[in-house]
Amino acid sequence: MSEQNGHAHTIVGPGVYVAILFALLAGTVLTVWASFVDLGFWNPIIALAIATTKATLVLLYFMHVKYSTKLTKLAIAGGVFLFLTLVSMTLADYISRAWGSW
């Protein structure tokens, strides 16, 4: 009874889904292709960037986040942030261990 759910439940149609399906398949092809090209330092970054794009598409359209309430969006953002905290702060320890003799 709290958050005003004024807007009706949006129904996403098959058109969008088909478009996303093809975008995802294209992304898959792209990332596999990119992995065969030797870009050195950039290989992992590109692979992860493509993966993130794909994941975002799934999130926004398949999972309807684009049409969800602010609350859902905020919750997801918070979760992702914490996930990144876990990874980055732990990694920070491991990386900085090599800096000094400690």
Added chain:
Amino acid sequence: MNHISPVIWQFPVKWMTNFPLFPPEASTIAPQMDALLFFMVLVSLIGLTVVVLLIISFSILYNKKRHPVAEQIEGSILLEATWTIIPLGLFLVMFVWGAVIYFRVFTPPANAMNIYVVGKQWMWKIEHPGGQHEINALHVPAGRAVQLTLISQDVFHSFSIPAFRVKREAIPGRYTTVWFEATTPGTYHLFCTQYCGTNHSQMIGDVVVQTPEDYRKWLSNSTSGVSLAQDGERLFASLSCSACHNARPNARGPNLANVYGSRLTLSNGQTITADEAYLRQSILNPSQHITQGYAPIMPTYQGQISEEGVIALIEFIKNLNSDYRIQQTLNTTDLPPESEGKTPPAAQAPAAKAHATQGRVKK
């Protein structure tokens, strides 16, 4: 008072006569740590007193009898900001102060003498450079900076000397260091403070701080005759390290003279300081860091040398300060026949130097 059972009476007497409330300060860091403690206790006491005083005085002033009707008060930004900012400031002071001490405890001075400590379930094995081995005891001279290089053979242990206010974890597979300078001769507790299994509470010992003369006496009386480095030298030969590290031009491995403390360039272009940790890695996981100009052919010795063995080897390598030393080693060891005496050592010196400096810059 003897009408109370003397059996029971003995307990309080014993306790009251042996009832420390504060640990002895027996190292240079201890007074600094205690100063920090006193500061923090003071701040906390002030904080606590403020809170308790507020509660008590309000309880007296505004209890229901005296003050039957409460007055509603929303809050006060100013007040709240005050009691946010003041503690924050105090906490930041503690943070900086604490950090300074932390760095002090974990940054040994350059001239510190080094003692190795190996922890295992459930004992401390201590290795002095002079070859003195101790178990569950540590002798150190007063007035001299002592660095401990710790490692564990199995699980986490923690080497704690409360009187010195220092403590350091002994970690499996990795060296850690801590240092102290004892000030007062005496015998102090040594504890393992990291829970390490059944007999954790018996992994204890004594730290004996001696005057420099006593210490020298102790050293000479308890030496086994073979220094740690000599031990290492023997290992160096018997593990046939010298097959590759022999300071010859055709040597397959780099010359190890003066390698300790120098800055090495690795094959991937990084530079790295050859400290104990690096030497250990080089022996157990040699392929992790490949020195520039060499092939990754060195076999791993993981599982073949005990931690004490690695320590002896490291001590040996640390003490290798000339090619001459290496060649001395060679003379005392039986080399594989094909390399035996092919080239007279003297003739090789310049070439070996050139070889040795490859990928290495002395700090």
Added chain:
Amino acid sequence: MSTNTIVSLPDQETARIPKKNFLTKENGLLSWLLTRDHKRIAILYLITTTFFFIIGGAAAALIRLELLTPTGDMVSSDTYNKLFSIHGIIMVFFFLVPIAPGVLGNFLIPLMIGAKDVALPRINLLSWYLFVIGGCFELYMMIFGGVDTGWTFTTPLSTHYVNSHVIGAAMGIFIAGFSSILTGINFIVTIHKMRAPGMTWFRLPLFIWSYYATSIIFVLATPVIAISMVLIMLERVIGIGLFDPTKGGDPLLFQHLFWFYSHPAVYVMILPGMGIISEVISNFSRKRVFGYTAVAFSSVAIAVFSFFVWAHHMFIMGISTYSALLFSLFSMLVAIPSAIKVFNWSATLYKGSITFDTPMLYAFGFIGLFTIGGCTGVMLATLGMDIHVTETYFIVAHFHYVMVGGMVSAFMAGLHFWWPKMTGRMYPESLGRLAAVILFIGFNLTFFPQFILGYLGMPRRYHFYPPEFQALNVLSTSGASILAIGYLLPALYLIWSLRHGAIAGNNPWQATGLEWQTQSPPLTENFTEIPIMDHEAYDYAWLERQSRDNRREEAPSAE
């Protein structure tokens, strides 16, 4: 009633416990075991967590008995290690973490926000069952030999060196973890979606805010301990090598994962207490909490910041000095919201109209003990100091001050405060006050000497200790026996009061929360009709107006 209490009970001659209430709705064991009523689930939690508290308490009693003498002559070292491991595991995962959400949270959240039930009642029951199943694993583990890793499961000790029932213990924690997760989800959703009309965020009782913060931690931190327990089990069963230094794994990684949960979890163990204290302090000083918004947001701030400080448990364990700096700094920051709360509570008393009923005494105890525990926490977060006192009794004292002196006191405050709501009957007030005082004295006697012991250097988890520490240990043990009385007394009189307590009526404390606007014990659907919240939280003027209206309504009918 004398003026030093605000209790206003209905006329005991005519008063009756309402016939229709959630306790009498249905009968029979099955009606309890299959219930979806949040209040009944709360009672189930109360029974099970009390059971675990007795186990954990018995272990504590044995620990303290053993430590009477330095020579460890009562049990063997192995047994001692198992005792404190079981004590830690049970007390943390099966007592203190579930108790506040499970009992008071379940009971009160729907009542306070004016809902009929939590959002997902079935899930709620499921989480109780998961908790019980997890508990059964622990019981199994204890009966068949116990575990001797400490509650922290330090690798590689727990994975490669001990041969006790680590897998059973880890499995129990894993399963109980899911119970926490589901409870957390349930609370967040309930608080978001089930509030009564007019119940805006800033009209919520502070209790709700702090449970909301707790739930955030439940949802986001618990899965990480779940995965670390899985890793421990796999490491033991097949040797995956992640924590095995001989295979190149890093044993410290486990601690990163473990403390990523377990540090936030310590706030799971205190935040609900802070919520309770806010309610109690406000009610017994008849005043709105000083700086409502600051207190509300500081709960959330604690929850958020708690995620950035975990490595302060690893300062000397081999993390890099640089990240130690970072984590130390964040630990300082996380202490600030707690300080705000403590000062705001104290300021709430200003110009109040204070009475000293049992919950209030516990609340005062909480503030004092939590401040001591918290300040020593800050000392530990200070890098240099931590070197000396880490892994000593200083730590033991610190966390018992916050957990036992803090949270258990707060829980006792809450239990007494809402006892009339839960059962419809009052507990005996003077015994209550006595118990609160005994608890406070016993507690300090038990744990204050441990600060000194810790600074002297007595390591924790020590079965044998040097004889010069004996005097302080004897003090501590004698305190523990007083403490035990302090716990047994409430257990006895609360049970007694179920039958013989005075009938409480709807609102014995004249408190403002919605939970007091319905009958005690409440109906299964909580309210006869969904209430409408038309005033701020802690609006005592509203309460007065309302009771005046009620009286006026009653008056003509009486004539």
Added chain:
Amino acid sequence: MPNNQAIVPAASEPAGAGHNEHPSYLLHHFQSVEQQADTSNFAMWLFLLTEMMFFGGLFTAYLIYRNWYYLAFVAGSHQLNVVWGTLNTVVLICSSFTMAMGVWCAETRRRSGLVLCLILTFILGLGFLGIKTIEYSEKIEKHHVPGFHYNLSSFLDPASDPEIFKEYHDKPLPLDIARHTELYFSLYFLMTGMHALHMIIGIGILGFMIFRARAGAYISGHVTFVENFGLYWHFIDIVWIYLFALLYLISRH
């Protein structure tokens, strides 16, 4: 978060329209259907966040060890078959698509469409697991399962593994590096195993849903269950997208 639905198909009114008539699937403690749907949707999201943190621990471990033992991880990754991996990615993306379509069918009350979509999702999910089984059995044959007689020969002597050697021409790894490939495979099995476990649970629920959908459930306007399951399924898909990138792709050079 299963709030069990009405088995009765298509009640009279669209959700929330009638004032007094409560649809039979409205649980007693909710005020309106919309509130109920919102609630379970949000709860599902929170559950997915916990799932994310659950995998978070594994991702952290993976990144740390990859950073430490880069060469071993590269060599380990060469053992994975990119063709199978890509195929599996495609299969999973398609199943995500069919699932999304299933939700749409339920929302627009197309019973046969819903059943078809669910069945397709079910089959694709099984297909994914089938391919995963093939991959796993390859690893088992080569003794690349950590802990079980783990065998280093493909790394110490890559030529002994002609198929992979043909493609990558890996140099032999020194023993100490080769040993760390075990960590790679630990993480590989942990991450894909956890993922597969989620798939299996999902497929189980799918089977149940197909059964119910054929009986006419989920098309009465109350689609929460299908929707929430869809979220779960898509989440698994997202996890795989990252696993594919991290385990198969980024170490190919």
